[in-house]
Amino acid sequence: xxxxxxxxxxxRFFQHHFVDADQQFETAKMGMWIFLVTEILMFGGxxxxxxxxxxxxxxxxxxxxxxxxxxxxxxNTVVLIGSSLTVAMAIKSAQLNQKKNxxxxxxxxxxxxxxxxxxxxxxxxxxxxxxxxxxxxxDFGGIEHEKANVFFSLYYLMTGLHGxxxxxxxxxxxxxxxxxxxxxFDSEYYTPIEITGLYWHLVDIIWIFLFPLFYxxx
Amino acid sequence: MSGHHISTDKTLLSVAAAxxxxxxxxxGVTYIHIPAPWNIITAMGIxxxxxxxxxxxxxxxxxxxRFNSMLLIAGLAFFGLLVALTLLDTLFRAEVIPAF
Amino acid sequence: xxxxESSSTSKKIQVQRFKPDxxxxxxxxxxxxxxxxWLTTVDHKKIGVMFLSAVTFxxxxxxIMALLVRTxxxxxxxxxxxxxxxxxxxxxxxxxxxxxxxxxxxxxxxxNFILPLQLGAKDVxxxxxxxxxxxxxLTGAFVAIFAILxxxxxxxxxxxxxxxxxxGGAVTTMVFGxxxxxxxxxxxxxxxxxxxxxxxxxxxxxxxxxxxxxxxxATSIIQILAxxxxxxxxxxIGMERILGIGIFDPAMGGDPVLFQHFFWFYSHPAVYIMIVxxxxxVSEVISTFSRKHIFGYWAIALSSLAIAFISFxxxxxxxxxxGQASLASMVFSFLTFLVGIPTxxxxxxxxxxxxxGSIDIKSPLLYIFGFFFLFLVGGLTGIVLASIALDVxxxxxxxxxxxxxxVMVGGMVMALLAGVHYWWPKITGRMYNEVMxxxxxxxxxxxxxxTFLPQFVMGSQGMPRRYFNYIEQFxxxxxxxxxxxYILGLGFLMVFYYLVKSLFTGKKATANPWGSRALEWQIxxxxxxxxxxxxxxxxxxxxxxxxxxxxxxxxxxxxxxxGHGQQSDIKVTSDGKEINAE
Ligand code: HEM
Ligand SMILES: [Cu+2]
Numbered sequence: 001x002x003x004x005x006x007x008x009x010x011x012r013f014f015q016h017h018f019v020d021a022d023q024q025f026e027t028a029k030m031g032m033w034i035f036l037v038t039e040i041l042m043f044g045g046x047x048x049x050x051x052x053x054x055x056x057x058x059x060x061x062x063x064x065x066x067x068x069x070x071x072x073x074x075x076n077t078v079v080l081i082g083s084s085l086t087v088a089m090a091i092k093s094a095q096l097n098q099k100k101n102x103x104x105x106x107x108x109x110x111x112x113x114x115x116x117x118x119x120x121x122x123x124x125x126x127x128x129x130x131x132x133x134x135x136x137x138x139d140f141g142g143i144e145h146e147k148a149n150v151f152f153s154l155y156y157l158m159t160g161l162h163g164x165x166x167x168x169x170x171x172x173x174x175x176x177x178x179x180x181x182x183x184x185f186d187s188e189y190y191t192p193i194e195i196t197g198l199y200w201h202l203v204d205i206i207w208i209f210l211f212p213l214f215y216x217x218x
Numbered sequence: 219m220s221g222h223h224i225s226t227d228k229t230l231l232s233v234a235a236a237x238x239x240x241x242x243x244x245x246g247v248t249y250i251h252i253p254a255p256w257n258i259i260t261a262m263g264i265x266x267x268x269x270x271x272x273x274x275x276x277x278x279x280x281x282x283x284r285f286n287s288m289l290l291i292a293g294l295a296f297f298g299l300l301v302a303l304t305l306l307d308t309l310f311r312a313e314v315i316p317a318f
Numbered sequence: 319x320x321x322x323e324s325s326s327t328s329k330k331i332q333v334q335r336f337k338p339d340x341x342x343x344x345x346x347x348x349x350x351x352x353x354x355x356w357l358t359t360v361d362h363k364k365i366g367v368m369f370l371s372a373v374t375f376x377x378x379x380x381x382i383m384a385l386l387v388r389t390x391x392x393x394x395x396x397x398x399x400x401x402x403x404x405x406x407x408x409x410x411x412x413x414x415x416x417x418x419x420x421x422x423x424x425x426x427x428x429x430n431f432i433l434p435l436q437l438g439a440k441d442v443x444x445x446x447x448x449x450x451x452x453x454x455x456l457t458g459a460f461v462a463i464f465a466i467l468x469x470x471x472x473x474x475x476x477x478x479x480x481x482x483x484x485x486g487g488a489v490t491t492m493v494f495g496x497x498x499x500x501x502x503x504x505x506x507x508x509x510x511x512x513x514x515x516x517x518x519x520x521x522x523x524x525x526x527x528x529x530x531x532x533x534x535x536a537t538s539i540i541q542i543l544a545x546x547x548x549x550x551x552x553x554x555i556g557m558e559r560i561l562g563i564g565i566f567d568p569a570m571g572g573d574p575v576l577f578q579h580f581f582w583f584y585s586h587p588a589v590y591i592m593i594v595x596x597x598x599x600v601s602e603v604i605s606t607f608s609r610k611h612i613f614g615y616w617a618i619a620l621s622s623l624a625i626a627f628i629s630f631x632x633x634x635x636x637x638x639x640x641g642q643a644s645l646a647s648m649v650f651s652f653l654t655f656l657v658g659i660p661t662x663x664x665x666x667x668x669x670x671x672x673x674x675g676s677i678d679i680k681s682p683l684l685y686i687f688g689f690f691f692l693f694l695v696g697g698l699t700g701i702v703l704a705s706i707a708l709d710v711x712x713x714x715x716x717x718x719x720x721x722x723x724x725v726m727v728g729g730m731v732m733a734l735l736a737g738v739h740y741w742w743p744k745i746t747g748r749m750y751n752e753v754m755x756x757x758x759x760x761x762x763x764x765x766x767x768x769t770f771l772p773q774f775v776m777g778s779q780g781m782p783r784r785y786f787n788y789i790e791q792f793x794x795x796x797x798x799x800x801x802x803x804y805i806l807g808l809g810f811l812m813v814f815y816y817l818v819k820s821l822f823t824g825k826k827a828t829a830n831p832w833g834s835r836a837l838e839w840q841i842x843x844x845x846x847x848x849x850x851x852x853x854x855x856x857x858x859x860x861x862x863x864x865x866x867x868x869x870x871x872x873x874x875x876x877x878x879x880x881g882h883g884q885q886s887d888i889k890v891t892s893d894g895k896e897i898n899a900e
Contacts, residue, residue: 016848017440017517025222026283027443027516033286034508037293038546044297045550045580049565051301052308052576070245077241085234088225088276095224136562136570147571153563157554201277205269211241212261216248285515296543299630303646304579307634310643 013189025191032195036202039165043206046158050213053150063143064151065217067132069123073215076119077207083112084204087197090176094190102185102193106177109200113170120163127152155214162210165203172196223281233275240268336852337871338829338842341747345844360445361847365452366431367745370738372455373423374814380414381807383407388769388803391796394788401786405472408784412475413492417499418459420730421588424595425541426451426506428737429534431745433510435838435845436528438519438854443512447505454502461495464488474784476585479566479577483558490559493552500549503591507541510534521856528836528860529618533598536622540587540594540629548584551577575640582633590629592726593693594622596733597664600686603736604668605861606834607683608675612861614667621660628657638709647706654704661697665690680832681755685736688763692728696721699774714784717777720770728766735759735813742817743831747844748824754816762809768802835870836860 018024054061086109093101131139134156138149145151176193179185185193244264252260274280279287346363356364387407390397399407430448434441442448465471469488473481482489514527514535555577557563564570566577597618605612612618634642634650668690677683699721703709712718743749773781776795781788788796830839837860841850858865 015445017445019853023516027512030283030286030289030515031444031447031508031512033289034511034542035504037289038504038508038542040290040293040546041297041300041543042546042550044300045547045554047297048301048304048580049554049576052304052573053565055305055309070248074241074245078238081234081237081241084237084272084276085230088230089227092225092227092230095222134561135557135564147564150564150571153557153561153565157557157563157565161550198277201272204276205272208268208272209262209265212244212265216244216261218248218251218257293543296630300547300579300583303631303634303650304576304583306649307575307579307637307642307646308573310645311641312643 013184013191021188025194028191028195029198032198036198039199039202043158043161046154046161047209050154050158053147053154057145057147057150060143060145060147060151061217063145064148065214067127067130067142068155068215069126070215072119072123073211076116077211079112079116079119080204080207083109083116084201086112087193087200091190091193091197094185094193095187097187099180099183099186102180102190103177106173106180106193110170110173110177113166113173116166117163117170120159124156158210159214162203162206165206169196169200169203172199223278225275225278229275233271236271237268240264240271336840338840340828340843341826342842342844342846344846345747345842346847347844349847358449360441360449362430362434362442362445362448363745363845363849365448366427366429368452369422369430369455370427370745372452372459373419373427376414376418376459377423377810378814380411380419381810383411383414385803385807387411388800390786391788392800394790394793396786402472404786405784406466406470409471409474410466413462413471413496415726416475416588416592417496418455418462420592420726421499421503422455422506423592423730423734424599424737425510425534425537425591426455426502428599428734428741429506429510429530429537429595432741432838433513433531433534434517435744435841435849436531436836436860437513437517438522438837438850438856439513439517440848440850442509443517444505444509448509451502451505451509454498454505458495458497458499458502461498462492465491465495476581477552477555478581479555479558479572479574480568482555483567484569490556493555497549497552497556500545500552503541504545504549507538507545510538511542514538519850519854519856525615526856526859527619528598529601529612529615529622530595530598532619533594533596533601533622536626537591537594539623540591540626543630544584544587544591547580548588551580551584554580575637575642578637578640578642579633582636583630586633586636587626587629589722589725590625592730593733594625596689596730596737597622599733599737599740600664600668600689602834602836602860603682603686603740604671605863606740606832606836607678607680608672609678609833609863610671610675610861611859611863612667613670613673614663615861617663618667621663624660625657628653628660632657632704635704635709638706639713651704651706655701658697658701665694681750681752681759682736682740684756684759685732685739688759689729689732689736692724692732692763692766696724696726696729699724712777714782715777716773716781716783719783720773720777723770723773728770732762735762738817740832741838742820743827744838744843744845746821746824747827748820749827749831750820750824751816754812758809758812758816761812762806765802765805765807765809769799769806770802772796772798772802833867835862835865835867840870 014021015024018027086105090102090105090109093099093105127133130142132152133139135149135153138152140148173196176196179192244261247260247264248257251257273290279290346361350359350361356368359365386399387404390399390404390407430442465488468491469486471487471489471492473485473489477489477493482493514531518527554563554565558565558567558570558572562570564572566572566574568574601612601618632650632654634646635654638647638651679687699717703712703718703721739750739755772795776792777783779792781792781795827843829841829843831843832839835858837854837856838845840854858869862870
């Protein structure tokens with residue numbers, strides 16, 4: 001970033017091994033991007049398994065996906081998109097020094113994430129009632145395919161890992177919210193919101209792919 | 219901190235609206251039953267566009283250092299390698315001889 | 319202090335001569351003392367030292383297990399332990415050596431200490447994550463030890479399904495431990511890449527980056543791209559055991575070969591996580607002790623990146639007999655041969671560096687010579703194994719065991735020892751006994767060959783690996799190998815002895831005992847807590863032996879520029895004439 005004119009080296013959260021706040025910010029951001037690469041490859045293992053099995057048993061996926069509720073999957077997609085928007089708004093508010101808006105936007109993000117998890121909870125428990133348990137506990141007669149359990153293993157693993165990421169994201173959002181209420185953030189220093197935001201958007205992106213891969217198979 | 223890109227409300231809201239529209243689109247096209255390989259290609263195509271919008275405008279890659287975009291691309295490329303070389307096996311296996 | 323001024327197109331930089339202190343009163347070890355200060359330190363040097371101690375500890379644990387395994391193999395049937403114990407011992411030997419010793423040894427121990435010094439930085443980019451990485455490593459190690467004491471594991475370090483998903487014992491706990499260690503490794507990778515990008519001192523352009531830093535950069539790339547896949551794969555094994563998810567377990571509808579794909583997608587690149595930092599050490603030591611600019615700087619730097627990339631394309635060479643498609647085997651075999659190219663480039667450049675240098679065979683260089691011979695054998699036998707037709711015969715025999723010990727012990731451990739000997743004065747402020755170091759190097763070299771050369775022979779004659787019993791025909795080979803392992807163990811003990819002894823009675827080291835041009839040698843021996851009192855300005859490259867030594871002391875100087883933004887933005891001309899000493 002070209003402009004170095006500000007004398008921002010004296011923020012409360014400035015660390016001594018950096019030259020200035022800008023360097024600290026860019027460094028943190030790059031670190032987060034590198035971490036996101038590791039996230040992509042971690043999910044990548046599961047996506048790879050998905051692709052292998054889907055190419056082996058296309059029928060299985062068509063049949064089994066009928067058990068998933070497209071409506072609620074769609075609602076959850078919209079919920080996550082909304083939360084991505086509010087995170088971006090929180091960052092913008094910080095940049096413009098609108099401190100109250102930071103907290104409000106973070107609060108909405110947290111609430112939307114909670115909505116997502118509640119919907120997930122009902123989706124999962126509904127399946128459990130039908131006997132669609134993961135792995136060897138699978139006990140559902142409605143799908144005529146010998147590998148039906150594998151499809152649902154993938155479903156539970158991928159949405160489960162994603163759900164864990166949402167939960168971690170909620171923890172982070174809560175922490176940011178608390179810090180923003182303590183007035184830690186302003187246009188000079190908002191690095192944690194920026195990089196948590198990056199993380200949150202990635203979680204959103206992963207859902208953007210999970211949605212068609214599980215719910216929209218015809 | 220000056221010098222960082224600040225998105226306007228207009229940009230952020232239009233991106234969100236586009237994402238919403240694409241979500242409706244991707245659900246919508248399932249009703250017209252596109253024939254086999256093309257349905258998944260359409261679905262993934264839409265997902266890629268959505269992900270691209272999030273990455274470019276919510277994650278600010280559009281204005282950011284190029285290196286961060288390279289990181290994202292590298293992550294995807296190596297995921298691609300994992301898939302491609304694995305498929306080189308799983309799609310081309312000889313049928314296992316029944317007697318084994 | 320002399321001052322000089324360097325003008326460049328954009329900024330003016332005030333450069334001050336700066337002579338490092340040989341033995342300053344204050345240094346990183348005594349500025350913050352006490353146990354608590356150590357445990358909570360975010361200083362990369364202390365974290366490096368703690369990692370070095372930890373990996374040494376695990377090296378000895380793993381080593382004892384190896385000696386037990388070798389002793390058991392003295393006779394064709396049972397010698398002194400049960401078959402089941404034997405299985406657990408070789409599993410733990412492999413797992414400890416790979417995950418707790420080799421992977422963190424050079425990057426997390428030496429790299430942590432040296433990298434910021436070579437970059438002219440005060441610390442790594444994320445000092446707290448660095449400390450977290452150390453604690454994750456310890457936590458993972460404790461979980462692994464817990465697994466050993468609570469049921470043990472007998473799967474081999476490779477955890478192949480369906481055996482690992484069905485056998486008894488504490489496999490779930492163990493994979494969880496390795497999972498945690500994986501995150502430690504990821505954090506190191508994240509930290510190093512960011513540090514190299516963002517914290518280089520003014521003037522330290524990419525073409526002045528030391529080759530050790532380049533190698534750590536390549537290593538970190540592998541760490542961040544490969545380790546997450548291992549993490550998810552291990553998690554899937556855990557899930558397979560707990561829930562029976564049927565991704566890998568054929569009884570539940572899964573595919574065990576898929577596990578091997580995922581596992582080797584990590585583990586082949588991981589062998590380069592282990593060796594590439596070693597390559598970096600070689601470059602540093604070779605240049606320093608030949609008093610010569612490294613030959614083919616860019617070739618060496620870029621071949622590290624090339625190796626990092628190619629290492630992701632070859633994993634299937636571990637699966638030639640697994641039932642994978644023959645098409646895949648052919649492609650993987652072909653791609654594997656390609657690794658030989660960048661590796662060969664490195665070897666040739668190193669030897670070319672020696673040519674016409676004023677070679678000073680100090681112990682670090684001697685270890686590197688050991689590296690040359692052993693790694694060459696290891697690498698060439700790798701090419702042999704990459705040929706499908708030969709591998710069908712050699713797979714899972716002692717030939718493979720010998721191959722990877724030649725690269726991992728002969729290559730990596732020798733390079734590690736070279737690095738430890740090379741940087742020991744900087745780290746501890748003491749000199750070790752040079753004569754003993756040379757003798758120990760000789761003992762290790764001999765012991766190593768006596769241990770592993772016979773394994774090539776018996777492997778090619780059909781002796782399978784990981785077997786408790788064997789036919790009598792192989793006994794002489796096994797016995798020679800076992801004797802060799804004792805010699806090797808003796809050599810390592812000797813190194814341990816004289817290094818520890820030097821801490822107490824060793825001669826005090828000077829700031830730059832080897833006359834090196836690299837940046838880490840231009841500061842006090844036993845560096846100060848924050849490495850540099852002033853932001854250094856880098857004018858000369860780390861291998862510029864054609865320039866007089868004084869010019870390097872110029873390099874460490876104070877920047878009076880407004881010093882904002884990315885440090886490396888500031889350009890300093892490398893042309894000596896521009897700097898007018900007053
Ligand atoms: C020119 C470079 C190399 C080539 C072509 C090569 C090739 C191979 C091949 C084909 C195998 C499989 C043999 C089999 O299981 O049948 C193998 C195994 C192995 N290699 Fe290498 N290798 C090379 C360098 C290295 C390096 C640098 C390391 C480590 C620092 C290494 C560590 C290993 C290990 C640990 C195994 C055995 C894994 C196991 O099954 O437990 N290799 N190598
Ligand atoms: Cu390999």
